[in-house]
Amino acid sequence: MAETPKTFSTTLAPHIHSADSVAKRYWGQVAALMPLVLAACFFRRAEFLHALLLSLISAVAFEFFSAKLFEKKNKFYHGEAVLIALLTAVLMPSGCPASAIILANFLALVVAKEFFGGMGEYLFHPVLFARVFLQGGVPGLMAEPMVFYGNGWILAAIGLGGLLLLKQRRGYWEIPFLYLAVYSFSDLALGCRAGDPLGFFTGVLFTGFFLLVDPVTLPLTRKGTRWFVSGAALLGALLSPRGFSIVAAGSAILLMNLLTPWLDIWLRPIPHSSRKLLKEGRAQ
Amino acid sequence: MAASKSVGIRLERKKDASLLNWNLKKTYSPEKVRVPLRCGSRPCVRAGEHVQTGQKIAEPDRPEEVTVYAGIAGTVTEIASIPDPTGATITAVTVQGRAEPKSAPVVWEVRKGWEQISAGEFMMTCQHLGLVTTDLSSEPVHAKVKKNAAARTLIVNCCEPEPYITCEQVLLLSHPVEILKGAELLRKALGAEKILFAFEECNFEVGELIKSKIFFLKWDHAEARAVPALYPQGLEKLLLQNWFPGKEDQAVAFPASTVFAIYEAVAHQKPFYERIVTVGGECVVEPRSLWLPLGTSFRDALHACKGVMREPDKMVMNGPMAGIAQADMNVPVTAGTAAVLALPKEIVKEDPEEPCLRCNLCVDKCPVGISPVMITLAADHGEFGIAAISGAEACIECGNCGYVCPSKRPMLKKIRAAKEGLKTHRIRETAARHG
Numbered sequence: 001m002a003e004t005p006k007t008f009s010t011t012l013a014p015h016i017h018s019a020d021s022v023a024k025r026y027w028g029q030v031a032a033l034m035p036l037v038l039a040a041c042f043f044r045r046a047e048f049l050h051a052l053l054l055s056l057i058s059a060v061a062f063e064f065f066s067a068k069l070f071e072k073k074n075k076f077y078h079g080e081a082v083l084i085a086l087l088t089a090v091l092m093p094s095g096c097p098a099s100a101i102i103l104a105n106f107l108a109l110v111v112a113k114e115f116f117g118g119m120g121e122y123l124f125h126p127v128l129f130a131r132v133f134l135q136g137g138v139p140g141l142m143a144e145p146m147v148f149y150g151n152g153w154i155l156a157a158i159g160l161g162g163l164l165l166l167k168q169r170r171g172y173w174e175i176p177f178l179y180l181a182v183y184s185f186s187d188l189a190l191g192c193r194a195g196d197p198l199g200f201f202t203g204v205l206f207t208g209f210f211l212l213v214d215p216v217t218l219p220l221t222r223k224g225t226r227w228f229v230s231g232a233a234l235l236g237a238l239l240s241p242r243g244f245s246i247v248a249a250g251s252a253i254l255l256m257n258l259l260t261p262w263l264d265i266w267l268r269p270i271p272h273s274s275r276k277l278l279k280e281g282r283a284q
Numbered sequence: 285m286a287a288s289k290s291v292g293i294r295l296e297r298k299k300d301a302s303l304l305n306w307n308l309k310k311t312y313s314p315e316k317v318r319v320p321l322r323c324g325s326r327p328c329v330r331a332g333e334h335v336q337t338g339q340k341i342a343e344p345d346r347p348e349e350v351t352v353y354a355g356i357a358g359t360v361t362e363i364a365s366i367p368d369p370t371g372a373t374i375t376a377v378t379v380q381g382r383a384e385p386k387s388a389p390v391v392w393e394v395r396k397g398w399e400q401i402s403a404g405e406f407m408m409t410c411q412h413l414g415l416v417t418t419d420l421s422s423e424p425v426h427a428k429v430k431k432n433a434a435a436r437t438l439i440v441n442c443c444e445p446e447p448y449i450t451c452e453q454v455l456l457l458s459h460p461v462e463i464l465k466g467a468e469l470l471r472k473a474l475g476a477e478k479i480l481f482a483f484e485e486c487n488f489e490v491g492e493l494i495k496s497k498i499f500f501l502k503w504d505h506a507e508a509r510a511v512p513a514l515y516p517q518g519l520e521k522l523l524l525q526n527w528f529p530g531k532e533d534q535a536v537a538f539p540a541s542t543v544f545a546i547y548e549a550v551a552h553q554k555p556f557y558e559r560i561v562t563v564g565g566e567c568v569v570e571p572r573s574l575w576l577p578l579g580t581s582f583r584d585a586l587h588a589c590k591g592v593m594r595e596p597d598k599m600v601m602n603g604p605m606a607g608i609a610q611a612d613m614n615v616p617v618t619a620g621t622a623a624v625l626a627l628p629k630e631i632v633k634e635d636p637e638e639p640c641l642r643c644n645l646c647v648d649k650c651p652v653g654i655s656p657v658m659i660t661l662a663a664d665h666g667e668f669g670i671a672a673i674s675g676a677e678a679c680i681e682c683g684n685c686g687y688v689c690p691s692k693r694p695m696l697k698k699i700r701a702a703k704e705g706l707k708t709h710r711i712r713e714t715a716a717r718h719g
Contacts, residue, residue: 008599010611012696014683015604015632016447018293020645020690022638078638120639120691170643215643220657222648264658271675272525272653 355577443518446603
C-alpha cells in the first residue's frame with residue numbers, strides 16, 4: 001500500500017470537468033475557416049495572401065501590446081486573435097490598402113474588444129464593429145469582401161467550413177439555417193432584389209456560419225439566440241438596398257448586439273419549480 | 285403523469301471496476317469506529333464501557349430523532365467532537381474493537397408477523413432501530429414518512445447517476461426480494477397506492493430483475509420505470525419533478541438501500557449501524573461495494589479494498605460531480621456516505637479560470653431550468669435581484685454547469701455566494717421596510 005499524503009485538495013464539486021476549453025473553441029472556429037481561407041488563397045492569390053499575412057501580423061502585435069497596456073496575461077494561445085485576423089482578412093475588399101487592414105485589426109482587437117473589457121466582456125462583434133466603422137469612416141476604400149464575388153468553390157468552401165462547425169457541436173445547429181431562411185424570406189417579401197444569387201448565398205451563409213457563432217455577443221438562451229438571429233436577418237434584409245451586403249448584415253448584427261442585454265432579461269429561462277406558480281398566476 | 289424533457293450529461297460511468305467483485309456476505313470489521321451522533325441525540329455509554337455489535341450507544345432527545353447503535357463490538361474509548369465529511373463538527377463515540385478473538389457475526393431474530401405490522405409500530409421500529417435515509421440529507425425515516433403522509437406514490441430510487449458508484453446496483457442484484465418487501469412495508473406505512481421503482485435505462489439487468497420479481501409476487505400496484513442514463517437524472521428531486529410535474533407532494537422517494545434497511549429493521553429487528561459503500565477511484569487497488577459499519581474511517585475503508593496503489597490527489601465522499609472533497613482520511617463513514625473515492629491528479633486536475641464566453645452550455649445542461657451564467661455574472665457584480673430572477677434559489681447544486689463550462693469557472697462556489705448574498709440582501713430589504 002503506497003503512503004498517502006496527510007491532506008488533500010478540498011475544492012468544491014464538480015471534481016471532474018469536460019475536455020472542452022476556450023482555446024479549443026477558438027481554434028475549432030479557425031479550423032472551420034480554413035477551407036474558405038485556402039479557397040480564397042487559390043482564387044485571389046497574392047491579393048488575399050497579402051491581406052491575410054498583414055492581418056495576422058497586426059492582430060498578433062495588437063494582442064501582445066494590448067495585453068501589456070491593460071496589464072493582462074498574453075493569451076495568444078487561445079486563438080482569438082488569429083480568428084479575428086482571419087475574419088478581418090476575409091471581410092476586406094479587393095484593393096484595400098495595408099493601412100486599412102492594420103486599422104481594422106486595431107479597431108477589432110483594441111477598441112471593440114479590450115476597451116469593452118476584453119475576452120468575454122465585449123458588447124459588439126469586434127470584426128463587424130471594425131468593418132462597419134471603416135465603411136463609415138472611409139467609404140471610398142470599402143466595398144464588398146473580395147472573396148464573396150460569385151464563385152461556386154468559395155460557396156462550397158463556406159459550406160464545408162459550416163459542416164466542420166456543426167460537427168464540433170459547439171453552437172446551436174439551427175442558427176445558420178434560421179438566418180438563411182429569415183433573410184431569404186425577407187428578401188423575397190421585399191421584392192426579390194438579390195441580383196447575384198451566388199453572391200447572395202455566399203454572403204448569407206458566411207454570416208450565418210461564421211459571424212453568428214461568437215457566443216460573447218449572442219443572448220444567453222437558445223430562445224434568445226433565435227430571436228437575435230431572426231432580428232439580425234430581418235434588419236439585414238431591410239438595410240441592404242440591393243441584394244446582400246456585408247455592411248448591412250454587419251450593421252444589423254451590431255444593432256441586435258445592443259438589444260442582447262434586454263433579450264437576456266426578457267427571454268431568461270424560467271426555473272421548473274416556478275412554472276407551476278406562473279401557470280396558477282396566469283389562470284387567476 | 286406527463287414526463288417532462290430530461291436534461292443532463294452523458295458521463296463516462298466508470299462502474300465496471302467496482303462491479304467485478306460484489307460479494308456482500310460479510311461486513312468489514314475495522315479496528316476502530318468513530319460513530320457520529322446525530323444532533324439531538326445524547327450518548328448513553330461512557331468511556332471504558334464494553335459494547336456489542338448493534339448495541340445502543342445514544343438516545344434521541346427529540347421525538348423526531350433516532351437511536352444510534354455501535355457497528356462493532358469493543359470498548360468505548362472516547363466521546364469527543366470530530367469533523368464529519370460535510371465539514372460540520374459533530375459528537376462521535378469512539379469504539380475500539382477487540383483484538384482477538386473476533387466476535388462472531390450477529391444473527392438477528394425474525395419478528396413474528398412482520399408483514400402485518402401496523403403503521404404505528406412501523407414508525408416506532410424505525411425510530412428505535414435508528415433508521416435514517418441513506419442519502420446526504422440522512423433524514424430519520426419515521427420523520428420523512430410522517431412529513432409525506434399525503435403521498436399517493438412511493439418511488440424506490442435505484443438510480444446512481446454519478447460515475448464510480450455501484451452500491452445500490454449491487455444491493456439490488458444481491459437482495460431484490462428484500463428490497464421489494466421493504467418497499468411494500470413502507471408503502472403500507474405511508475398509505476400510498478403505488479410503488480414505482482426507478483432504474484437507469486442502461487442498467488437493464490436491474491430493471492428486468494425488478495420486473496420479474498414484481499411479476500413473481502403478482503403485484504398490480506408496483507411498476508419498474510426507466511430513467512434516462514443522463515447525469516443528474518435519477519436524483520430524488522428530479523424524479524419527482526419529471527414524473528409528477530407540479531404535483532411533487534403526491535409522491536415521495538426513498539433510496540433502495542434505505543428500503544433494504546427498513547426491511548432488515550422490521551423483519552429481522554436489525555438496528556441501522558452499517559451501510560453499503562462503494563470504495564472506488566483509479567487509485568484503489570480493488571474497488572468494490574461492501575458493507576461498512578458507520579463510523580469507519582475513510583482510511584480503513586480503503587484498507588478494506590487493499591489500499592491505494594498510488595497517491596490520490598483528492599479524497600471524495602460520494603460522486604465526483606456533487607461529492608464533497610475531504611482534507612484527510614480520518615473522516616468517518618456516515619449514513620449519507622454512498623462512496624469513498626480516491627481520485628488521481630489526472631482525473632481531478634483543475635485548469636485556471638478563464639473569462640465567461642457566454643456559450644450557454646450551462647443553461648442548456650441545467651436540469652432545473654435555471655440560468656447559471658446569469659446567476660454567477662450577476663453575483664460577481666453584486667446584482668442579487670437578477671440572481672434571484674434567474675433562479676439562484678432553485679439550484680440543486682448537481683455540478684452540471686461547472687462540468688461543462690469551457691472557461692472552467694467555479695460555478696458552484698459562485699452560485700453559493702449568490703445564494704448567501706441573496707439572503708443578506710433580503711434581510712437588509714426587510715429591515716429597511718420595517719424601519
